[in-house]
Structure formats: structure tokens, C-alpha cells
Amino acid sequence: MPNRSQSSEPGVAVNARPANPIETAITALAELSGARLDWLHAEWSGAGKAATVVSGVDLRAQDIVAGDLFAALPGARSHGAQFAGDALASGAAAILTDDEGLALLRASNPSVDRPVMVLVHPKPRDVLGEISAEIYSRPSEKMQVIGITGTSGKTTTSYLLEAALVGAGRNPGLVGTIETRIHGRRVPSALTTPEAPHLHALFAVMAEQGIDTVVMEVSSHALSLGRVDGIRFDIGAFTNLSQDHLDFHRNFEEYFAAKARLFDPASTVHAESSVICVDDVWGRRMAEVASAGDVTTVATTEAVSDWKVGSVEVAADGSQLFDLSGPNEQSWPVSLRLPGRYNVANAALALTVSAKAGIDVQSAVAAVGSVDVPGRVQRIDRGQDFLAVVDYAHKPAALEAVIATLRNQVSGRVGVVVGAGGDRDAGKRALMGEAGARGSDLLIVTDDNPRTEVPATIRAAVMAGALAVPESERGVVLEVGDRAEAIEQAVRWAQPGDVVLVAGKGHETGQEIDGVKHPFDDREVLGDAIDRIAIDTAHGGTK
CATH class of the missing domain: 3.40.1190.10 (Mur-like, catalytic domain)
Structure with a gap:
């Protein structure tokens, strides 16, 4: 029996698979989904259809294990059928795709030493859930x-x-x-x-x-x-x-x-x-x-x-x-x-x-009554004389709500560090800036997860929303691209009775920049900034 799970640490399953999978006939999946059965190569048409069984399913060729059904789905940038060779080399027993995928499969002529059946459906993604449920015994x-x-x-x-x-x-x-x-x-x-x-x-x-x-x-x-x-x-x-x-x-x-x-x-x-x-x-x-x-x-x-x-x-x-x-x-x-x-x-x-x-x-x-939620209005307490909070608020309404909540909790001012994610809903960026500016005494606009976008472009949209709020209805608005530096500036600004809110990423432990995820945890960065500034102050420095 092949190993049905992959693990990154003891006791934790990643892309978990059941320990005792059962085999499902490809003919049963065809009947369930309404897909037609075909062969990867026409010369295999005389092989017995009922002999093909699958014991798992995946749509990532690199995660295929022996006995799997490979779901080769059409995508926005490429077709999954282009990766069928890797899936077959890993032991895929059959393939689910559409007519375009079947044509790509045959054109690529992958080297395989066994008959491979193909489930062909006009919209394979539409039936993948039901097929997956059946393979894993619902x-x-x-x-x-x-x-x-x-x-x-x-x-x-x-x-x-x-x-x-x-x-x-x-x-x-x-x-x-x-x-x-x-x-x-x-x-x-x-x-x-x-x-x-x-x-x-x-x-x-x-x-x-x-x-x-x-x-x-x-x-x-x-x-x-x-x-x-x-x-x-x-x-x-x-x-x-x-x-x-x-x-x-x-x-x-x-x-x-x-x-x-x-x-x-x-x-x-x-x-x-x-x-x-x-x-x-x-x-x-x-x-x-x-x-x-x-x-x-x-x-x-x-x-x-x-x-x-x-x-x-x-x-x-x-x-x-x-x-x-x-x-x-x-x-x-x-x-x-x-x-x-x-x-x-x-x-x-x-x-x-x-x-x-x-x-x-x-x-x-x-x-x-005893529940705390990671990254959701999570207090960072290093013995400081102001409130420091990390929250996942990355939508305008959520940001507005958490700022209002914190303002009601403290006697002092409210400082907010926030940005907006790249490759996501651009329409909410200005709204994030507006919500942050209206509710705070200090708003520092910084980078969130820029992903593949130019960070300055994202910040400009957030800043535009913030600066559109009349000066009489907002506090100070700053732009600091480096998120760690933005957090440190907010901590240096804070006085006894104030609150510093670092919003947008919450529990996340990475920051994605230009397609690369770098280690970054708002909770750790905020705590370290508090500790560092406290030491500086104790040695005669300024906040």
C-alpha cells in the first residue's frame, strides 16, 4: 500500500490521506458524473474498462501518489493536462479532464507503460467534488x-x-x-x-x-x-x-x-x-x-x-x-x-x-467564556503603559469596527498601522484608508502583502482614501512602506493610555512580496518593537 499522507512535522498531516483507502471503479465514477470514458491512446480501446480502479484523487501533479485519479482541469493560465506526464510518472491510475485536455494529452504523447483511462467531462471542475466524495467513501x-x-x-x-x-x-x-x-x-x-x-x-x-x-x-x-x-x-x-x-x-x-x-x-x-x-x-x-x-x-x-x-x-x-x-x-x-x-x-x-x-x-x-482567537483583537503585553493590539481586519467595515471598539476601551489616543493586499479587490483600498483615517489620531499607511503588485501603487490608493477625509475629521496620516519601521514608529508615538493597532495580517506569519513569502509576524514585530524602545528609553534615549 502506498504512503497516503505527507508530513512536515511529526503528527501533522499535510494534504492528508486516509490510512486505509478503498478502491473505486472508474466506471462507477463515470456513471456518477455523467462523464464519458476514453483512453489516453486509442490503441488501448480493447482493454477492460472495469479493471481500472482509483484509490485517491488530486489536481496537483506533484502531489499524485500511485493509484490516484489526476484531475487535469482547465485554468486561467494553463491547462492541467500539460502536467499529466508528471502525474502519470508518479503512478496516476486515470485522468479526469475535458475534451481540450484529452487533445493536449494525446498531442503530448506521454510515455506510459500501462493503459490509462480518461474521464472526459465538458466541465470537470463541476463534478470534481462529487467524484472526490465518492472516492473517499463520502x-x-x-x-x-x-x-x-x-x-x-x-x-x-x-x-x-x-x-x-x-x-x-x-x-x-x-x-x-x-x-x-x-x-x-x-x-x-x-x-x-x-x-x-x-x-x-x-x-x-x-x-x-x-x-x-x-x-x-x-x-x-x-x-x-x-x-x-x-x-x-x-x-x-x-x-x-x-x-x-x-x-x-x-x-x-x-x-x-x-x-x-x-x-x-x-x-x-x-x-x-x-x-x-x-x-x-x-x-x-x-x-x-x-x-x-x-x-x-x-x-x-x-x-x-x-x-x-x-x-x-x-x-x-x-x-x-x-x-x-x-x-x-x-x-x-x-x-x-x-x-x-x-x-x-x-x-x-x-x-x-x-x-x-x-x-x-x-x-x-x-x-x-475562556476563548481567545489568534490574531483577532490579540493583545501584545510586554508591560508597556499603552494598549498594543494585532487584528486581522483587512476589510473597511472590519477595520472601522475594531477601531471603534478600541477607542471605547482607552482614555488616550488611537494609532493605526494598516495597508492593503496586492492582487486583490482594489476597490476597497481607498475605503481602508478612509476607515483608518476617520477613526484614528495617527494613521500609518504601510505595506500588507503586495504580492506581485508594486507596493507604492497600493499605498497610494490607501493614502488617497485617507487624505480625502477632511483634516478636521482625521488625525495625522503618514506613509511608511517598510512594515516593521511603520510599527516601530507607531510604538514610539504611543503615550500612556493610548492604543496602537496593527491591522490587516493578524495571525499570518509571512509577508508576500513579489511572489516570495518572507517571515513576518505582526505579533512578534510589535512585541519586539515595544521591548526595544523600552530598553532605549531606559538608557536615556527618546521614545
Whole structure:
């Protein structure tokens, strides 16, 4: 049996595969997907079709292991069929592609010493999820799967929900932006939602290892590109919607429609039941989309809902206490370490989903009270006399919300360090600058992840939005391209009672510049700057 997993460190599976894969006949996959069966070389047409079986699937030629189905999909820059030679050399048993891919395969005439069957489908990506689910024995049907979508709050809600499940004695797995976890073992996440072959393989590993509930973030990209096709979602949860990903979606309506696939009973990936936060108009619209099925609503506002947040008390350290009422006039006092009204909404959603999942609410309430989320309003405490915070806010609404939260927590001024990512929605850059300038006493515009774009061009767009705010409505605005230098300048500016917010990258441990990811962790850089400046000051230097 080939090794079905790859590992970067002991106990952690990367592109995990089940230890005991089963074989699936290629004819069964053809019948399931509606694809036609063909041969890589016409002279093999007399070979027996039923003899071809596969035991795994991947769309990256370099990750193929013996017995896999290689998904050779058309792409924006190249066709996956161009890499079929490498996949076959690694032992691919069959190929999934389209007619263009088959033509490329035959034209390249890869050297192979065995008959290779090809599944040909006009839109192979559309059937890849179902095919992957079948190859891995439909693992999502063996666990309770909870999908969380929305613009902001997915990660925080998933962490809170995971804690509630653990507190109730469940054995949950987590799939999200920060990490994927199986039995507490961490698997780094490159995408909010992995591609379908990797996701179904991961689910198969989880099922093998006794995971009974999966909490996963579901992005609009994943819903649009079929990455979650073939998954049976027991519960779908919706947080909110604000501007993001309009580099991928043509407009806001298309963005909403992508998210709605998880809730629309007519969709092939819709959840069997839904829990929707109706604080904003998009949540109320989503509740209407889901209304033909089993839907529960929750709100922190005056919106009509099944579950509702009452009074909220905020402590000096930002922790919060609020009342959550559910059906039958039941009510629970909820303690939350995380600051911000938006985190009250996240916690209320997590608790409502917990109840939907069959968890005792009191048990869930007790569990969420001790949760901290990496890179989400994360305090950096080196004994300094001002508040230092790192947050993942990389959307205008999220940045505005976290600035407002921190301003309510401190008696002094607010300093913000922020930029915008390259190769992403350019329309939100000026909005990021505007949100940062309006809410702060000092805004330092810096580089985020420029990726393949010219950093100065990105900064110019953010600066334009910031400087468009009238001087009477904003503080000082500076441009410092080097992110570490920008953070240091903000720390030197801070006085007792102030707050320094470093926003945009949160938990990330790298900065991507010109296609190269360099080590960079805002939390470490901010902490080091505080320590260094404290030493300088102690030796008679100036802040």
C-alpha cells in the first residue's frame, strides 16, 4: 500500500490521506458524473474498462501518489493536462479532464507503460467534488458538518463553536483560515477552504480518527468554484456581509449569491438547516433565501429573531457580559473575553449553532467564556503603559469596527498601522484608508502583502482614501512602506493610555512580496518593537 499522507512535522498531516483507502471503479465514477470514458491512446480501446480502479484523487501533479485519479482541469493560465506526464510518472491510475485536455494529452504523447483511462467531462471542475466524495467513501456523511460563511467573523465564530463542542464532550475537527486541527494537531491552512480533493481526503482522515463534528469556514470562492461540492452540511451559519472579494465577484449581488448557495434549498450544496445572524440587511435577505427550509435567526439588534442578545456590559479590559435569550423565554448570561460588539454577534451565533447541533446551551456558555482567537483583537503585553493590539481586519467595515471598539476601551489616543493586499479587490483600498483615517489620531499607511503588485501603487490608493477625509475629521496620516519601521514608529508615538493597532495580517506569519513569502509576524514585530524602545528609553534615549 502506498504512503497516503505527507508530513512536515511529526503528527501533522499535510494534504492528508486516509490510512486505509478503498478502491473505486472508474466506471462507477463515470456513471456518477455523467462523464464519458476514453483512453489516453486509442490503441488501448480493447482493454477492460472495469479493471481500472482509483484509490485517491488530486489536481496537483506533484502531489499524485500511485493509484490516484489526476484531475487535469482547465485554468486561467494553463491547462492541467500539460502536467499529466508528471502525474502519470508518479503512478496516476486515470485522468479526469475535458475534451481540450484529452487533445493536449494525446498531442503530448506521454510515455506510459500501462493503459490509462480518461474521464472526459465538458466541465470537470463541476463534478470534481462529487467524484472526490465518492472516492473517499463520502466521509462528510459520517460526521456532523457545520459550515460558517460571511465576510467577517467566520474564524472567531468557528473557534467559539469548537470550544462549545469540546466542552460538551464532542470530538470536533476544525478547518479554517488560521489552521486545520485533528485531535488538536495543527495543519497549516493555505486557503480558507481547501480544494475538493484535499477537503474530502481530510474529512476521510477525520472520520478514521474518530472526529464526530467538523466546524469549517466556507469562503465565497469555495462556494463558487465547487470546492465544497459533495459535502453534506448539517448546519450552515451566516455572520454578515460587507465589501470584500470584488476582484473575484463582479459585484455585490454576485458575492451574496455565492454565499447563498449554502442556504438556498435549491442549491446542490445547501445545508440541511441554517442559523443566520440578521443584524444587517444581507442577513435578513439570507434568512429569506433559507426560509423554505429549516432556518433559525439570531440578532444583537432590534431585528425580529428567534434568538436575541439583550443588555451588554463592557469591563475595563474589554471583556463583555451579555444576556442571550432563546425560544421559550429561556435566558443565559454569557461572559466573553473578546472585546467589541461584533464579537458579541459572533458569540451569539456560535451559541445558537451549538443549540442547533444538540449541545446543552449552559455547557456551551461556560466553554466560550475562556476563548481567545489568534490574531483577532490579540493583545501584545510586554508591560508597556499603552494598549498594543494585532487584528486581522483587512476589510473597511472590519477595520472601522475594531477601531471603534478600541477607542471605547482607552482614555488616550488611537494609532493605526494598516495597508492593503496586492492582487486583490482594489476597490476597497481607498475605503481602508478612509476607515483608518476617520477613526484614528495617527494613521500609518504601510505595506500588507503586495504580492506581485508594486507596493507604492497600493499605498497610494490607501493614502488617497485617507487624505480625502477632511483634516478636521482625521488625525495625522503618514506613509511608511517598510512594515516593521511603520510599527516601530507607531510604538514610539504611543503615550500612556493610548492604543496602537496593527491591522490587516493578524495571525499570518509571512509577508508576500513579489511572489516570495518572507517571515513576518505582526505579533512578534510589535512585541519586539515595544521591548526595544523600552530598553532605549531606559538608557536615556527618546521614545
